Amino acid sequence: MKTITADEFWKLPKNKEAEEIDTVRLMLEDIRLRGEEAVNKYSQKFDSQKPYQVTKNEIKEAYKKIDRPTLKAIKEAARRIKDFSKAQFRQIKPFEIKMNGAVLGQKVIPLNSAGCYVPGGRYPLPSTALMCTIPAKVSGVKEVIVCSPKIAPVTIVASDIAGADKIFCIGGVQAIAAMAYGIGIIPKVDKIVGPGNKYVAAAKKQVYGAAGIDFVAGPSEVLIIADDSAKTTYIAADLLAQSEHDVSARPFLVTTSQKVASETGKEIERQLKQLSTKETAAKALENGYMILCKNIKEAIEVANSIAPEHLEIQTKKPEKIIRKLVNYGSLFIGENSAEVFGDYCSGTNHTLPTSGAARYTSGLSPKDFIKTPTYQQISKKGLAKMKQIACALATIEGLQAHKRAAEIRH
Incomplete structure (x- = not known):
């Protein structure tokens, strides 16, 4: 991680928009033209298999392939996510008012269908199956499908526990296209949600209109605001936890303490050696910055400008600055609130805006799976x-x- 001052930070180039990748555009054109034949071709090319729907028997077999502690963890995480999603959904209400001879109102109507994309690259991501599927079902979506490449038993189980109506083994650009257009065994959905690599993100951006999307997610991010009271072992662990996601991940430490920055750097080196994912994490660390600020006010300004996906506050009195922080996907308050808990089991959703999008949108929630159309009935008087x-x-x-x-x- 590079160490710079806040003054130097303001001179850095700003976030880039999601790439318009020519390969993705050509693939989507081919899939629109040739349909299932093209989907099968790309699945064979990138995943060495044709898409298929996971059967009820295969779901039963998947349960037998995971151990009891894993199943217990998935079920407990699902319960927490569901409880929080239900609390969020209760805040979305229909209403009706009378005004000047008219009755005006708002309805709350769930989408008919939704498609959840669950990446499956180096490791399976059952937590993403939970995070994307549960709020859709809480919102009342009739049909929720999950698409994941080379789908692992643990992802099948998580999708089933989350309430997925159909589960498909298909990934990449071809999965996004199939959900957007309805191709072969994959039904057309009203909205596509979930993270993915830059090709998946580009595909989501390009199919928008044929289907809705949550947002175009970029590389994962964490930003930690720390003062001289922060524990550098915790900071280093949290920066590395985010860095091991992907070589393009972006870790930030924004601190008022030169000592904290220096000791965190040494601690990162020590902890990095112990990780099996150290090659990925080391490359991601090259994208990151330790930003030295004159005071906490400047640290807040930097954080609001970056608008990170995950924002941690590790300061002596975090409650004093919470109201001034306005741009983030999810906020982690105090040294015990590690971002990893949000990734898995605190209950908040981990599908969050990246690349500065937290300036204008929020993370995935039940509101992403409902419509709030309005109506009016006008009397003779009105x-x-x-x-x-x-x-x-x-x-x-x-x-x-x-x-x-x-x-x-x-």
């Missing part, structure tokens, strides 16, 4: 007043048919 307003505005905007549609009513 009609008279609204006609005057509508006709006046229609005249200004030069829309004669609009004006007549109002005037004709009496």
Whole structure:
């Protein structure tokens, strides 16, 4: 990790938008043109197998292939995620008001279908199956499907426990395309959610419109705000935990203490040697920065500018700065609140905005799987007043048919 001052940080180039990858564009065009034939071709090329739906018998067999502690952990994590998702969903309410001779309202309607993409590269990610599927089912989505490449038994079990209606072994760009367009055995869905590599992210961006998406996720990020009271062993462990995700991950330490920065660097070197994932983590650390700030106010400004996916506060009095922090995917308050708990089992969702997107959106939740359409019913009494307003505005905007549609009513 490079050590720089906050003044130097402000001069760095800002986040890039998700890449428009030509390979992805060409693959999507091919899949639209040739359908199932192209999907099968790319699955064979990248995963050495054709897509298939996991059967009920295969789900039963998957349970037999995982040990009891793993099953217990999945079930407990699922319970926590479900409890928090239910609490979130309770905040989304329909309502109706009477106003000036009209009844106005909002409905809450779940999507008909959703597709959850669960990566399966170096290791299976059962936690992502839980995080993407559970809020969809809590919201009342009728059909939730999971797509994952070279799907492992543990991912099948997690998907089943989460409530997935159908589980498919398919990954990459071809999985995103199949869910967006409905190809072969993969049904078309209303919305696609879940993380993935840069090719999956580019595919999600390009199919938007054919299906909705949660957001375009980039490399994973963690930013830790620390003062001189912070424990450098904890900081180093949390930075490494995020760095081992992917060589493109971005770790940040924003601190008011030169000593903390220096000792964290030494601690990272010590802990890195002990990791089986040290090659990946070491490369990711090269993307990161230790940013030295004059005071906590400057540290807050830097954090809000980066708008990280995960934001940890390891300061003497974290409650004093919480309200000033406004851009982050999920917040981890105090030294015990390690980001890893959010990844797996605290209950909040780990599918979060990256690359600065936390400036304008939030992590995956039940609200991503519902619509809130509005309605109105206008009485005779309300009609008279609204006609005057509508006709006046229609005249200004030069829309004669609009004006007549109002005037004709009496």
